Amino acid sequence: MFTGLIEEIGTMRSIRQKGEALMLTLEASKVLEGVRLGDSIAVNGVCLTVTAYDSRSFTVDVVPQTYRHTNLRQLQVGDPVNLERAMQAGGRFGGHIVQGHVDGCGVIVSRRAEGNAVIFHIEPQQERLLRHIIPQGSVTLDGISLTVAVAGAHSFQVSIIPHTLEATALQWKQAGDTINIETDIIGKYVEHLLSRGHQGQQAQGHRTDRLTTDFLAEHGFL
Structure with missing residues (x-):
């Protein structure tokens, strides 16, 4: 971890x-x-x-x-x-939970200065990754814990502070370069568990097109 x-x-x-x-x-x-x-x-x-x-x-x-x-x-x-x-037990958790299990790659569409920051515009090579990328959510790029600044339909943006740029290999990355993407583990697990719950309901002939109080109660949310 x-x-x-x-x-x-x-x-x-x-x-x-x-x-x-x-x-x-x-x-x-x-x-x-x-x-x-x-x-x-x-x-x-x-x-x-x-x-x-x-x-x-x-x-x-x-x-x-x-x-x-x-x-x-x-x-x-x-x-x-x-x-x-790997993180030591009892250490400071300054970023977010990162497994080191890359979900796919993205291409840097552009990088531009904005005040004291540099904005990187990333387009995933697998569009499925975008469903786990939300505004102000966490994403890992080449192992760097970052916050999503903008989440679009086909791409997303992150804002890099000067320290992060100087302390990582991101400083040498340019438009057209490839970057590893690991999306937030919590979102992936929640989606997977809900998907399995829906599949189970479908097998039993239940409707699964919307959340219900019965569904939430059954899965421990109520």
């Missing part, structure tokens, strides 16, 4: 590829403090397992499922990446 607060910007040292499988070695410093084999580190928002490390770098494997659904396949040697260690 992560918070979406990036701890440092790492650098891609080497990439070994076999089909849709990758072995990545990344230079880092802070996230290596106390690291052990099997620890989880989010790389551009993707939860990966440390398989080897030394005093200056760590290595992770990327399986085909992750390769196909994230922007890790586009990384090149020398690229900067956002890094965050």
